[in-house]
Amino acid sequence: MVNFMLKISADLENLTNLQPQGGCDDPSFPYLFKLKCGRCGELSQKETCVSLGDTVPLLQGKGTTNLVQKCKFCMREGTVTMIPGKGRPLTQEDCEGGKFAPLMLFDCRGYEPVGFVFGAGWKVESLEGTKFEGIDLSGDDFSEYDEKGECPVMISNLRSTFEPVK
Numbered sequence: 343m344v345n346f347m348l349k350i351s352a353d354l355e356n357l358t359n360l361q362p363q364g365g366c367d368d369p370s371f372p373y374l375f376k377l378k379c380g381r382c383g384e385l386s387q388k389e390t391c392v393s394l395g396d397t398v399p400l401l402q403g404k405g406t407t408n409l410v411q412k413c414k415f416c417m418r419e420g421t422v423t424m425i426p427g428k429g430r431p432l433t434q435e436d437c438e439g440g441k442f443a444p445l446m447l448f449d450c451r452g453y454e455p456v457g458f459v460f461g462a463g464w465k466v467e468s469l470e471g472t473k474f475e476g477i478d479l480s481g482d483d484f485s486e487y488d489e490k491g492e493c494p495v496m497i498s499n500l501r502s503t504f505e506p507v508k
């Protein structure tokens with residue numbers, strides 16, 4: 343079984359602790375990405391949206407999952423189940439070291455997740471402690487002025503990857 347860890351990085355200027363508004367395990371934060379079918383290799387046209395608070399029962403077996411989707415090309419059904427408790431905010435130290443921070447772990451059956459989309463609903467804080475909330479990163483960049491630190495703050499060069507975890 344292979345899980346996929348979503349990892350993000352960015353250039354944070356005078357900022358730290360970039361994360362979804364309610365933390366990595368925010369039940370209403372939408373994780374958006376495409377799905378590549380494990381059987382026929384077809385990439386879904388549109389991004390799929392999953393969030394921890396949205397669950398559906400598994401057709402076979404017990405428990406719930408976050409998404410059941412059928413491949414439009416080969417009709418195979420796959421699931422995406424989110425595994426909370428594995429993420430943490432992206433810090434200034436990560437960025438200085440060129441590192442990625444893990445956000446969320448996905449158990450994908452029949453699919454491979456591809457191309458995470460940042461979207462809206464993020465928060466970050468300045469190195470002086472000023473909080474910036476409800477940030478929309480769908481435009482790739484965020485820039486503001488930190489009154490307390492009297493310096494410009496910026497998020498740019500957003501990057502993401504889905505790393506296979508055995």
Ligand SMILES: [Zn+2]
Pocket residue numbers: 379380381382383384413414415416417418
């Ligand atoms: Zn398929």
